[in-house]
Amino acid sequence: MARSGRSNDWGFPRWRGYEEGREAVEVRICDRHGCNEPGKCPAPKSPNSKDRWYFCEKHAAEYNKGWDYFEGLDKEEAAQRAKSEQAENAGYAEAQHYGWSGSGDGSRSADEMRALEVFELESDADFDAIKREYRARAKKVHPDVKPGDRDAADEFQKLQLAYEVLKAAEERREWKG
Template sequence: MPKQRRNDDWGFPRWRDYGAERAATTVRLCDRDGCTNVGDRPAPKAPNSPERWMFCQEHAAKYNAGWDYFRGLTPEEAATRAASEDRQRNYRRASHWEWGGEGDGSRSRAELDALRVLGLDADASADAVKAAWRTAAKASHPDVAGTSPEVAERFRAVQAAWAVLQAADAARAQAAERDAR
């Protein structure tokens, strides 16, 4: 009978020594010549072919950027193929997205309302917002446009829109700074 030895391994990996009893794993390298990164992104070698290249993320992005799915087709044939593939999809856009209105989801409803007050689209840049605010503020300022109640209301709306957009930009910058840490 063999001599009993003390064993600290109770089946829990954290009690084992690091690297103990582990075999080397094989890693597939990127198929791009000279690349030593891990090739874990499959890419087709040809249309409708089961053979695949295995690229790293960088080379897969470059390969896919040059891929033309409709190569060799006339514009009419390409449109026909795209339409048939659209019909094959058995899902549709969720109906709860419809109530959201315009925008891509990067701006809140208050920001979209503020942009509408300034006469801008939902995807307006920060420079466009500042220029529109300055123009609207100058045009509706009491020293320029007079002291009628309509002009005063317009000036208050422009200033409130600017405050909303500035607060949103500050919150976005603060979140980006927090995420960067």
Template sequence: MARSKRSVDWGFPRWRGYGSERDAVKVRICDRAGCDEPGDRPAPKSPNSSERWYFCETHAAEYNRNWNYFEGLSDEEAKRRAAEEMRDASGYAQSSHHGWAGPGDGSRSRDEMHALEILELEADADFSAVRVAWRKLAKENHPDVKPGDEEAAKRFHAIQAAFDVLKSAEERRQWRPEE
């Protein structure tokens, strides 16, 4: 009776490490002439093309350093394409740090950013600046100061709501344990 071969991936304890199969692994070599390193970093052969070069890390960095995205476009077309990319999520140059885009460092919620906008403050304003702006705008738009002015009353309520949002966010930050 012939003895059947067992798979190497069965049983406990494993006598060999994971991924130590004996089959040959296919490695793509860097497309740069004369380079023997693995080519594991794809790069486009031309703009709007699905064809790719595969470079090692060193040659990919060299390729990217010399890449001109707007090559072959007129000045007008290049400006139009840059404006299109800045309009949607692909214009990452405006994002600060690696947050989810938009102003600020990613530590404030959308509601907090809207509240700062209502109080006419920058995205990185601290809570003392929030308090000063809230007092100034509340005094200007208070219904007792401007009786009968519906717009001032609406602005006053929006200013109060914005301050409440920022105050509760500041209290949450103070009580959050240090990471």
């Protein structure tokens, strides 16, 4: 019995990867017209439908941009649900490969969005705008400007914390890309 070619399974280390076959792998392309990226993110075509679109990460974020998970809940119910899910999913918070699913547009995490709310800025604000807004607001409530004012001190601490969150996120983005 003659073989048509030499096997890649001989010797150590193996010359091919484990679980690797010789057949062609089928890759599903993003369903967005004109996109040639792999479509790895399923999205329902309509509510309660089993039919799915398959988008790349960029177009999945665009598709989900206006979706509100807490729609129809009052503030207390929404806060309780967010707290319980954060406790249940704490292990995923540190996993960087889940980071794309943050704000809906794929650019900001939930913490960053809350920090931007402190500065009353949009989610697409660049870091220079964030820095300008932080400095302008911090000058108004700084403890040196308003000594002994507890409300101003609390506001200043809130601004500092929000700025630190956004600054750390910006540094992570610069480091990655």
